[in-house]
Amino acid sequence: MSTFVNLLVYGLADGAILALAALGFVLIYKATAVINFAQGEFLLVGAYAFYTAFGLLGLPFIPAVLVGVLVAIALGVLVERLILRPMIGEQPISIIMVTIGLSMLLRSVVQMFYGVQPKSQPSILPTGSVSLLGATVPVNRLLVIVIAAIVLSAFSVFFNKSRHGIAMRAVADDQQAAMTMGISVSRIFALAWVLAAVSALIGGILLGDITAVDQNLAAFGLMVFPVVILGGLDSVPGTIVGGLTIGLLKQFVSGYLDPGLATVIPYIVLVLILLVRPYGLFGETRIERV
Amino acid sequence: MAATSTGIHHRSYTSELRLRATPSEYVRLGLVAAALVLAPFVLDNYWLSIANAILIAVIGAVGLNILVGYTGQISLGQGGFLAVGAYSSAILAERYSVPVPLAIIGAVILTAVIGTFFGLPGLRLKGLYLAIATLASQQIIEFVIRRWAWLTDGKGYINVSRLELFGYRIPRSSFEQKWYWILLVLTVVAVVAARNIFRTGVGRSFMAVRDQDIAAEAIGVNVTRAKLTAFAVSSAFVGLAGALMAHYTETVTWEAFTLNVSITYLAMIIVGGLGSIAGAVFGAVFMSLLPVLIRTLADRAEGSVPFLADQLPAVQNAIFGLVVILFLIIEPRGLNRLWERIKEYVRFWPFRY
Numbered sequence: 125m126s127t128f129v130n131l132l133v134y135g136l137a138d139g140a141i142l143a144l145a146a147l148g149f150v151l152i153y154k155a156t157a158v159i160n161f162a163q164g165e166f167l168l169v170g171a172y173a174f175y176t177a178f179g180l181l182g183l184p185f186i187p188a189v190l191v192g193v194l195v196a197i198a199l200g201v202l203v204e205r206l207i208l209r210p211m212i213g214e215q216p217i218s219i220i221m222v223t224i225g226l227s228m229l230l231r232s233v234v235q236m237f238y239g240v241q242p243k244s245q246p247s248i249l250p251t252g253s254v255s256l257l258g259a260t261v262p263v264n265r266l267l268v269i270v271i272a273a274i275v276l277s278a279f280s281v282f283f284n285k286s287r288h289g290i291a292m293r294a295v296a297d298d299q300q301a302a303m304t305m306g307i308s309v310s311r312i313f314a315l316a317w318v319l320a321a322v323s324a325l326i327g328g329i330l331l332g333d334i335t336a337v338d339q340n341l342a343a344f345g346l347m348v349f350p351v352v353i354l355g356g357l358d359s360v361p362g363t364i365v366g367g368l369t370i371g372l373l374k375q376f377v378s379g380y381l382d383p384g385l386a387t388v389i390p391y392i393v394l395v396l397i398l399l400v401r402p403y404g405l406f407g408e409t410r411i412e413r414v
Numbered sequence: 415m416a417a418t419s420t421g422i423h424h425r426s427y428t429s430e431l432r433l434r435a436t437p438s439e440y441v442r443l444g445l446v447a448a449a450l451v452l453a454p455f456v457l458d459n460y461w462l463s464i465a466n467a468i469l470i471a472v473i474g475a476v477g478l479n480i481l482v483g484y485t486g487q488i489s490l491g492q493g494g495f496l497a498v499g500a501y502s503s504a505i506l507a508e509r510y511s512v513p514v515p516l517a518i519i520g521a522v523i524l525t526a527v528i529g530t531f532f533g534l535p536g537l538r539l540k541g542l543y544l545a546i547a548t549l550a551s552q553q554i555i556e557f558v559i560r561r562w563a564w565l566t567d568g569k570g571y572i573n574v575s576r577l578e579l580f581g582y583r584i585p586r587s588s589f590e591q592k593w594y595w596i597l598l599v600l601t602v603v604a605v606v607a608a609r610n611i612f613r614t615g616v617g618r619s620f621m622a623v624r625d626q627d628i629a630a631e632a633i634g635v636n637v638t639r640a641k642l643t644a645f646a647v648s649s650a651f652v653g654l655a656g657a658l659m660a661h662y663t664e665t666v667t668w669e670a671f672t673l674n675v676s677i678t679y680l681a682m683i684i685v686g687g688l689g690s691i692a693g694a695v696f697g698a699v700f701m702s703l704l705p706v707l708i709r710t711l712a713d714r715a716e717g718s719v720p721f722l723a724d725q726l727p728a729v730q731n732a733i734f735g736l737v738v739i740l741f742l743i744i745e746p747r748g749l750n751r752l753w754e755r756i757k758e759y760v761r762f763w764p765f766r767y
Contacts, residue, residue, distance in 0.1 A: 159542045159545070159546075207739060207743070210743045211742065211743065214742070216488065216545070217482060217545075218684070218742050218746055220488065221680060221681070221684050221738060221742060222738070222739055224677055224680070224738070225681070225734075225735040225737075225738030225739040225742070226739060228677075228732070228734055228735030228738075229732055229735030229739065230735075232729070232730075232731035232732035233728075235727075235728040235731075236728045236729065346549070346553075346673075349546050349550075353546060384557070384561055385557075387553075387557070388553055388554060388557035391549075391550040391553040391554055392550075392554065394546065394547075394550045395535070395547065395551070398539060398543065398546070398547050398550075399535065399538075402538070402539060402543055
């Protein structure tokens with residue numbers, strides 16, 4: 125029982141961070157129809173930006189987060205303006221490849237400046253542990269779940285209530301109709317990239333705090349694909365369900381069966397989903413078939 | 415047939431079907447052939463080993479371009495298919511003492527079969543869904559070759575013995591030279607074969623599927639068969655490249671077949687030019703030479719810019735990513751298109767166009 129509760133908490137924490145990473149991915153896909161292979165690198169850049177401000181420069185927590193947000197916004201705007209905008213209208217392979225190139229560029233630039241050694245920074249979340257249903261679980265994992273839940277609900281409120289959120293949904297639904305209503309589609313594209321970078325920043329800070337700030341953070345990026353395929357490529361609630369499912373699945377397989385198998389099980393799920401229901405659990409059934 | 419400054423005008427169908435139409439094309443072919451034949455006498459062992467790696471990469475890139483560039487099926491599983499070719503050839507040759515040429519043929523056939531199997535999702539999926547499906551097959555194949563102890567007898571790698579052809583064993587002293595001739599012959603055969611596939615009905619059905627699959631179906635192309643054939647043909651080339659890698663490098667480990675390898679090959683055909691055999695060749699040469707040139711430059715500049723030498727792998731990857739991005743933004747049709755533009759410039763000179 126105690127193993128079960130432990131795996132449950134670890135799985136939910138992993139899943140919550142995966143959901144944050146996947147949220148950015150889905151935002152970009154929904155608004156701009158771009159598959160972003162650099163999502164993991166957004167996490168990486170966010171975590172290192174925060175580490176620089178918090179761990180290296182010794183800024184207090186709130187200003188350090190603000191620095192991270194500024195870096196994320198700059199990253200999102202620059203990537204959209206310089207790289208993705210010239211690619212509008214290109215075939216999918218080119219767009220996939222340009223984001224792969226971007227991911228290699230970002231990862232190597234981070235490596236050039238910070239090296240490959242894991243960085244330690246003062247922990248943000250309390251590190252103690254509490255007993256829960258007979259198991260000892262670390263407090264920071266529980267808090268990660270709570271924080272991710274708050275952030276994800278804030279994003280949902282933003283989409284449903286705010287002016288910009290509604291504009292984003294309009295663009296995702298029909299670009300031309302949105303344009304005729306006076307919505308600036310290019311501004312929305314930039315906004316999607318910025319929000320993706322910011323949600324990745326939050327994911328990166330949390331992940332860096334419960335593990336370590338190092339190059340492995342980028343590996344989280346590939347795990348986004350099983351999540352979004354399971355949840356549906358264009359569904360925001362899907363990222364939460366998908367993220368939590370994949371996070372739990374990984375932890376349970378790793379705990380009860382085999383840690384090696386845990387790295388590949390999400391991809392097996394991915395293939396099964398693609399064969400049975402390619403649009404995922406909540407995605408729009410608009411997939412092109414032949 | 416006449417080649418004038420307004421372009422090449424064919425006067426008969428036979429002249430239009432020829433691979434090379436103008437005398438200058440034959441002259442260029444002759445120059446390239448001469449350079450390839452002279453290379454082993456001019457280059458030292460270090461550069462010959464790079465040339466050998468490039469020749470293998472050319473076969474792999476041509477194979478990938480058949481699938482991605484000509485048939486429009488995006489594949490991130492190249493590393494996995496290379497692994498199938500390498501492992502099967504190494505196991506056939508080492509454990510079952512099959513003669514190497516037969517082992518390579520066996521590996522080619524097996525890779526074609528497995529490639530076709532992993533092409534099955536391609537029948538239902540398109541574009542980015544297919545990319546994600548092949549990403550999954552790459553991860554699954556990578557997992558299998560890492561964890562299946564039977565493949566390597568539990569050692570984690572396979573040692574392949576020195577190549578022996580019909581009782582002749584390649585001597586250590588002229589290892590690179592001998593391999594250069596073997597690889598050159600095989601690469602030329604592979605490139606010519608690939609070039610000719612697209613002058614047949616099968617090859618043209620691949621292109622029809624890429625350009626408009628529904629229209630292709632409407633004019634009587636069997637889309638299912640065309641796609642699966644494309645996966646089989648492409649995987650056969652890739653399997654050949656993998657098998658040659660195994661026998662040339664003489665070790666097979668899973669590290670040589672990761673997702674990064676798939677990405678490198680995709681970068682080759684994109685930088686070279688999607689949907690052209692010449693583009694695949696240009697791309698393979700360019701992307702293989704790029705890290706070598708950066709390393710050479712870094713060695714030269716070691717004294718003045720220590721940063722460059724310390725961070726060499728990161729610098730190489732950064733430039734790799736940058737080159738891919740710049741090519742896609744500035745010249746999405748790749749080196750092949752640049753080369754055509756140069757040719758046009760010369761032909762139309764002194765006019766602009």
